[in-house]
Amino acid sequence: MKAVGRGLASVPLAVPLVAVVIFLAFAAPQFTSGQNIQNILLAASLIVIPGLAMTLCITMGEFDLSVGSTVALTGAVTCTAIVSGTPTGFAVGLGLIVGAVVGLVNGLIITKLGVTPFIATLATLVIIRGIALAYTDGRDVIVSDPALKYLAAGRLLGIPVPIILAIVAIAVMFWVTYRTRFGRWVAAIGSNRDAASLSGLPVDRIRISVYVLIGIAGAIWGILISAQLQKGSGQLGVGFELDAITIVVIGGTSLLGGRANIAGTVLGALLIETIRNGLNLLNVPPAYQRISIGILLVAALAIQAIRRKVPLEALDDKK
Known part of the structure; x- marks a missing residue:
């Protein structure tokens, strides 16, 4: 029983995900269709990539609120470059560079200027969103590019490209988090930054x-969304940062840092997109869908608080 309890504790969303799937299978018969399952996997594959990166950040005891604005700016830059005649590959590369620069600016503001991550990334959220709107002059940048569309709708060996990208990202992140010094260093910083610095880590x-x-x-998220919609816009990605943080937190990675749960993040993406899909099939208004995701986040935070007060080892001792 102890082994079962520890296994469920490591992937706390396994049981809720199965329960939701069973409920929706009866409540909405079309939920179990092959096309609908693929839609869920595609939606989850889009959110899980930034969610995996956010997992590392939260494991470090920090978070990034500017992701949604990065989605808008990188999508707009990529689409504008394509419209201007830039080859798709170079345009995508440009979008990735823009995303990397945004991340670099955030990192420098936080580490070199000593601004707290919340304030720093909240400020860049506003600034980057403003730059995206100014860059597009408040208008959508419409593209019609088969190569860009392939990133969102193409198939490789019969598997949608976004799902392949997500699988690769998950495999890489598992390796980085649990098998490399970098992953261990990130966890060490989240556990005790001062101790990590004193031990000689390049914090x-x-x-x-x-x-x-x-x-x-x-940037990858923004490019995939723009490829899906065939447009770039300064309005894209509003609230996306909360989605990325939510799948990490409900997946079991503590906001206090120190320990990552990559499997939990993957299940978090699947759970959120399964719930959204099911609520759409049940014709639930979008506002109530947002409320349900908010309730999930609050519940996950409450569970984390309870676990800190009553650790699993204490429950084992009582038994």
């Missing part, structure tokens, strides 16, 4: 690297 460099990674992940 500032690691923190900056994580923010650059989030910027790149946000």
